[in-house]
Amino acid sequence: MNKLTYLVLIIFFVSCQQNSNKSGVKQSESVKASVMDSVVKSTKNILFKKANTRGVLLGENIKLLDEHLNEIKDISFLKEQIVQVLGLSEDYFKAKPTDEYCQEFKYVKIKFKDVEGYVDGRKVYELTHDEQTKVFDIDDNELSFTPTKFYGIGVADDNGLTGCQPQSPVVFAEKNAQYKGLVKMVKNKYVYDDYPYFELKADDGNYDEIVSVKKQDDKYVLEIKRDFQEGIATRLVAIYKNSNGVFVAEIITSSARRTSN
Numbered sequence: 001m002n003k004l005t006y007l008v009l010i011i012f013f014v015s016c017q018q019n020s021n022k023s024g025v026k027q028s029e030s031v032k033a034s035v036m037d038s039v040v041k042s043t044k045n046i047l048f049k050k051a052n053t054r055g056v057l058l059g060e061n062i063k064l065l066d067e068h069l070n071e072i073k074d075i076s077f078l079k080e081q082i083v084q085v086l087g088l089s090e091d092y093f094k095a096k097p098t099d100e101y102c103q104e105f106k107y108v109k110i111k112f113k114d115v116e117g118y119v120d121g122r123k124v125y126e127l128t129h130d131e132q133t134k135v136f137d138i139d140d141n142e143l144s145f146t147p148t149k150f151y152g153i154g155v156a157d158d159n160g161l162t163g164c165q166p167q168s169p170v171v172f173a174e175k176n177a178q179y180k181g182l183v184k185m186v187k188n189k190y191v192y193d194d195y196p197y198f199e200l201k202a203d204d205g206n207y208d209e210i211v212s213v214k215k216q217d218d219k220y221v222l223e224i225k226r227d228f229q230e231g232i233a234t235r236l237v238a239i240y241k242n243s244n245g246v247f248v249a250e251i252i253t254s255s256a257r258r259t260s261n
Helices: 003-044
Strands: 048-057 063-065 071-074 082-089 107-112 115-120 124-127 134-138 141-150 170-174 179-182 206-216 219-228 231-241 247-258
Touching: 048 107, 082 124, 134 206, 219 247
Parallel strands: none
Antiparallel strands: 048 082, 048 124, 063 071, 063 115, 082 107, 107 115, 124 141, 134 141, 141 170, 170 179, 206 219, 219 231, 231 247
8 A cells, every 4th residue: 555545544534533523513412402492391381370478598509590490590698588479380390300299399489689580499488377377466566476388398288198297487576676587496405306497387297386475584485385196285485686686496395295095
């Protein structure tokens, strides 16, 4: 084989490789475009209904999404902030195909000042207004306790109990202090879990009700009755400002009595 023939073969081989690479790149780009198109088409089919309520942002890695559920930015800095709830999806969704039923959620449209978009409903806890919500007038001051629920799968659905155990943190408000927000728990021997916020249970095992509130020095002492399957428990919970001037909740006493065998 002479040198000229050898050179022609090399040029031919390199040309084939370049064409093959270009074809592979085009095919890869085509696949990516197809995937993006399918995502956009699927999100366009999500139906939202209007809402006009308020919620608290909670959790880690709170992402703000656009109408196609593409990430706009991280808004974790708004954690514990009360926001407007403008809308929510009619259906529930999974973040991953392998997620279980209790991990499903609705997408929620929120607004806070110049921040507006959609978030995972497990990060939003709606302020509810039911029989657990209580308002008290003490010494020319108004106190309110408003339970919340997130936009995920609750304790029950249309088919009955779900077996899911969502949390229900309480929004505490004191008119004179111009405070409205969550209250963190002081950890002591009466606290049996790591959940950081004061809450009122309302699940298939426990139901809490604030029976009364009394003021003792600079503390508000709540008497809370808990109905559970085997009986009734009574807790005294003090809400006060700690040394940093932040409202906290501390269980002072807790007792229970069995009402069933």
